[in-house]
Amino acid sequence: MNAIPAIEKKDGVWKLLVDGKPIILLAGEVHNSSSSSLSYMEQVWEQGKQLGLNCLLLPITWELLEPDEGRFDFSLVDGLIEQARAHGMKIGFLWFGTWKNAQSTYAPEWVKRDVNRFRRAELEKGKHYITVKKFYNLAYSPLSYLCEETMRADAKAFAALMAEIRRVDSEEHTVLTVQVENETGLMAAARDHSDQADALFYANVPADFADYMRTHTDTMVPEVREAVLNSGEKGNWEEMYGAQAEELFSAYYTARYVNTVAAAGKAEYPLPMSVNCWLNRDGAAAGVYPSGGPISKVREVWNFCAPSIDLYAPDIYLPDFQGICEEYTRRGEPLYIPECPTHSYAASRNLLCVGKYHAMCYSPFGIEDMGQPLNPSQMALFGADASDPALAKSQDVETYSQINHLLGGMMDKLLSRYGTEYLDAASGEFEPEHAFHMDGVELRAKFTQQEGGCLILRERAQEFYILAHHTWLHVLSDQPELPGLDVLAFEEGRFEDGVWQRRRRLNGDEVVANTFTAEAPVLLRVKLFTFA
Numbered sequence: 389m390n391a392i393p394a395i396e397k398k399d400g401v402w403k404l405l406v407d408g409k410p411i412i413l414l415a416g417e418v419h420n421s422s423s424s425s426l427s428y429m430e431q432v433w434e435q436g437k438q439l440g441l442n443c444l445l446l447p448i449t450w451e452l453l454e455p456d457e458g459r460f461d462f463s464l465v466d467g468l469i470e471q472a473r474a475h476g477m478k479i480g481f482l483w484f485g486t487w488k489n490a491q492s493t494y495a496p497e498w499v500k501r502d503v504n505r506f507r508r509a510e511l512e513k514g515k516h517y518i519t520v521k522k523f524y525n526l527a528y529s530p531l532s533y534l535c536e537e538t539m540r541a542d543a544k545a546f547a548a549l550m551a552e553i554r555r556v557d558s559e560e561h562t563v564l565t566v567q568v569e570n571e572t573g574l575m576a577a578a579r580d581h582s583d584q585a586d587a588l589f590y591a592n593v594p595a596d597f598a599d600y601m602r603t604h605t606d607t608m609v610p611e612v613r614e615a616v617l618n619s620g621e622k623g624n625w626e627e628m629y630g631a632q633a634e635e636l637f638s639a640y641y642t643a644r645y646v647n648t649v650a651a652a653g654k655a656e657y658p659l660p661m662s663v664n665c666w667l668n669r670d671g672a673a674a675g676v677y678p679s680g681g682p683i684s685k686v687r688e689v690w691n692f693c694a695p696s697i698d699l700y701a702p703d704i705y706l707p708d709f710q711g712i713c714e715e716y717t718r719r720g721e722p723l724y725i726p727e728c729p730t731h732s733y734a735a736s737r738n739l740l741c742v743g744k745y746h747a748m749c750y751s752p753f754g755i756e757d758m759g760q761p762l763n764p765s766q767m768a769l770f771g772a773d774a775s776d777p778a779l780a781k782s783q784d785v786e787t788y789s790q791i792n793h794l795l796g797g798m799m800d801k802l803l804s805r806y807g808t809e810y811l812d813a814a815s816g817e818f819e820p821e822h823a824f825h826m827d828g829v830e831l832r833a834k835f836t837q838q839e840g841g842c843l844i845l846r847e848r849a850q851e852f853y854i855l856a857h858h859t860w861l862h863v864l865s866d867q868p869e870l871p872g873l874d875v876l877a878f879e880e881g882r883f884e885d886g887v888w889q890r891r892r893r894l895n896g897d898e899v900v901a902n903t904f905t906a907e908a909p910v911l912l913r914v915k916l917f918t919f920a
């Protein structure tokens with residue numbers, strides 16, 4: 389049997405391995421309901437192929453997997469795996485169990501009906517069901533992160549799912565990753581307010597956890613570090629962590645719960661497992677975004693409580709895309725983006741993620757609707773910023789497809805430069821121009837539109853592959869002692885089976901004074917020579 393898909397850090401570089409070979413997930417997450425129907429999915433696989441995707445992220449829901457307690461229906465799991473194979477694509481499954489967007493709408497009927505056995509959170513003392521102002525006036529009644537009975541039932545269902553994936557896929561490796569739950573956390577309150585929750589909140593913080601927090605302040609966000617540095621030897625959550633206590637408490641019990649589910653699944657089949665984050669906005673209080681979910685702010689809590697989780701994945705619907713990429717890589721972890729909008733920056737962000745952040749996964753959400761107008765007010769229900777002007781225009785499908793196909797063709801080359809300075813990228817969304825410096829030459833990219841992007845890969849000394857769109861590209865020497873620069877070769881083309889296939893040789897009017905303008909996406913091979 390081949391090695392099962394795994395993530396590995398080697399020589400400081402994270403990679404996702406399939407059959408021992410690295411892969412970048414040029415993925416798309418489908419709408420929540422698409423993968424509930426195999427016939428509906430037929431067209432979605434086709435769309436994915438046309439977009440040059442190599443992987444789809446697909447929900448598998450508890451309600452359909454275990455319609456009656458202990459009776460499992462694996463027809464969707466098996467069918468989706470077969471469809472992926474028929475289309476030559478991979479899958480990342482998303483387990484919609486206890487949580488989906490901080491709610492519990494995907495729990496099966498037998499869980500929803502038995503409110504005594506499967507307890508709901510108390511957002512206010514004694515109230516299990518409320519219409520919450522802070523949650524857009526929606527009716528809200530999530531399952532409690534403190535209910536061991538629900539945790540055991542969810543873990544059992546998830547283990548059954550992983551056992552089935554092992555049964556049908558341990559040879560072929562179609563399923564590469566599994567997301568455990570979806571955007572966990574509690575809305576409208578920073579913590580559960582049941583009697584059980586109160587008892588735990590006003591009991592001493594577990595000593596091993598308090599010790600861990602004290603010894604991991606280096607990586608913490610400032611407000612959590614400050615709370616931990618000010619905490620005493622022992623005390624209850626409030627005494628120890630003050631204003632941060634409720635969110636840390638929720639994170640502790642949510643992470644512990646999710647880890648129990650993940651560990652039960654890994655015991656059956658240990659695929660790489662991720663959790664995705666509904667992000668916090670600056671200045672917002674826990675509960676306005678899901679409290680206790682796996683955001684960077686409470687990462688150290690999750691690291692302590694959830695050793696079975698391999699990847700922390702931001703769903704990036706907020707405008708500060710680059711800042712969020714920085715935040716989710718600053719601890720030396722791989723960038724894995726399961727969700728982001730299909731607005732007109734989707735393609736340049738793809739270049740940025742692969743080229744600058746050497747990402748493991750980049751996956752716009754609602755991939756089957758790429759090119760269709762977006763609905764900002766509907767997206768705002770789940771954490772997007774409705775006033776983000778980027779949401780006004782959708783991604784052009786042709787551009788996205790061309791870029792993805794070009795990236796897919798050069799994947800081995802890209803991966804060979806991951807973790808090195810020989811792969812870089814910039815985008816017009818964040819700067820009007822960018823100068824790349826390598827080997828004594830400057831490759832200056834000026835973006836002709838904000839949607840433009842440029843990725844540079846160094847092949848060998850003064851020889852580069854450049855993938856660009858909406859970019860004016862100028863090459864010059866940056867060495868005062870060797871100020872002259874000749875273009876030795878300028879070609880457009882693509883990689884097929886790892887081999888460069890030249891289309892046009894570019895010269896004359898196309899490379900006037902060492903400049904070239906790429907409007908539609910193009911992959912260039914550029915060979916330069918500096919002299920005195």
Ligand code: DGJ
Nearest residue numbers: 420489570571703767770
């Ligand atoms: C984030 C969720 O994780 C997705 O399942 C989906 O609901 C999107 N929000 C919708 O924008």
